[in-house]
Amino acid sequence: MAVSTEAAWARVAELARAPAAAAIRPLMADPARAARFTHRAGDILADLSKTSVSDTVREALLDLSRARGVLAARDAMAAGEAINATEGRAVLHMALRGPRGAFRTEGEDASAGVHDTLDAMRAFCARIHAEGRFTDVLSVGIGGSDLGPQMAVRALWRHGMPMRAHFLSNVDGHAWEALRHGLDPARTLVLVASKTFTTAETMANAHLVRDWLRGALGEAADAQMVALSTNLDATRAFGVPGSQVFGFRDWVGGRFSLWSAIGLSVALACGWEVFAGLLAGARRMDEHFLSATEAENLPLLMALTEVWHVNGLGLPSRAVLPYDERLARFPAHLQQVEMESLGKRVTLEGAPVSRATGPVVFGEPGTNAQHSFMQLLHQGTTPVPADIVLVATPDHGFDENHRQLLANGLAQAEALLRGRGAEEVRAEMEAKGMAAGAIEALLPHRLFPGDRPSATLVLPRLDANTLGQLVALYEHKVFCLGALWDVNAFDQWGVELGKQLAGALLPELSPGAAAGEHDPSTAALIAELHRQRGG
């Protein structure tokens, strides 16, 4: 018989209160565990065995998923229902990479418009590449209109690809100052990427860049501006020629928009086949997510593991450690996908949540991370579950380096799990001939508690297809967590207040402007900035 949601949560909480609930090492005594907790989705292998999720815990978590109706919610998303309730919108980023006719919403074929836009983007890329006039593409955008494409270009661009890509996001003029000297206005195609085409930073930077183009090329400059947006009126008002506007629909969330027209920078820089490969990879993960049973559904299993860590064990953060330099921006992309989606404190019905939701997500590529923050993961007071991403085969010929890279990734997961007890540490110091007093004094500092969880994902290689799979895997994991926690993973009201206050503060920073009403701290800081800026 199906259990109720509250009974399912209570069962998870009960299991988490057991004395050894966080212990992993005893579970690893079972030689079959690694195989039982390792799953494949598309080309991705995920080993979830180095966690304290036992078979019993997993059953309880799967019961929770059933009680929460996660797969039914998935089906509602795929059916184009307006599951983003606070904005009254469907959530159909899967349609961006789906076949024609696969996704419908409000009685229309969502895929039809998608494929029309893809055709137009492909033709545009072909023309730009054939003309050969532009060597560089500059994409101006922020948040979801920047992080995804920037991450993908960083991962997939190789020497010899059609164009170089640059990304301008921060309203900080230093960002543009650093970029503009390396760019030739006559050879730079400018994309203004903004779902709303009203984002203050993007519009400020779009004006800066257009002024720069016009300064060099006159009015002709406007012909090399391209807009990627849902707001066609605003792109027209900005003066972008209609043939250079690539649209998408409001059922594409900003942080899920890499696959839409927002990805044009990827296609221009890396070539159409690469962008198409990215879409195909994501689609492959969609097919897995849409068809796999609960017990084999990797995005769901990763989400349930996170529920165990966050709600069962009370762990408030997670690290993402791609052991691949090309994935340097992957943690940054996930920070938005996960934290903007799951940083919520009320349920879909607007009631306060009764348990923790999205953890803090942060990361850096390995091995660099080992030399910065991994100390805290090994010996800090609160365990931080880590996702370790390994790529089996590199695209370079420096195999010794790659073996070192893989050895380090495996070693971090092993060290987190195993830890290091007093006997082992003492024996090591004794072997070095250290005095007994020194050994005892150092001993506590050199112990590793172990039993710290990690998941290891293995990609056979990093290419457009596998990257598409990887990104879509996390998108779907986020979806599952939203359903499990009963929060809307697709709005982001939390970014509004700061924007409004910045708008109100802006005129107060003009020379001689009167200060408005502020708390004493903000008022003093405004006065100090006026003093330091001489106004």
Ligand SMILES: O=P(O)(O)OC[C@H]1O[C@H](O)[C@H](O)[C@@H](O)[C@@H]1O
């Ligand atoms: O694409 P845009 O409309 O310019 O929005 C850019 C970004 O800014 C917003 O504040 C949201 O927090 C993000 O979800 C969005 O991706």
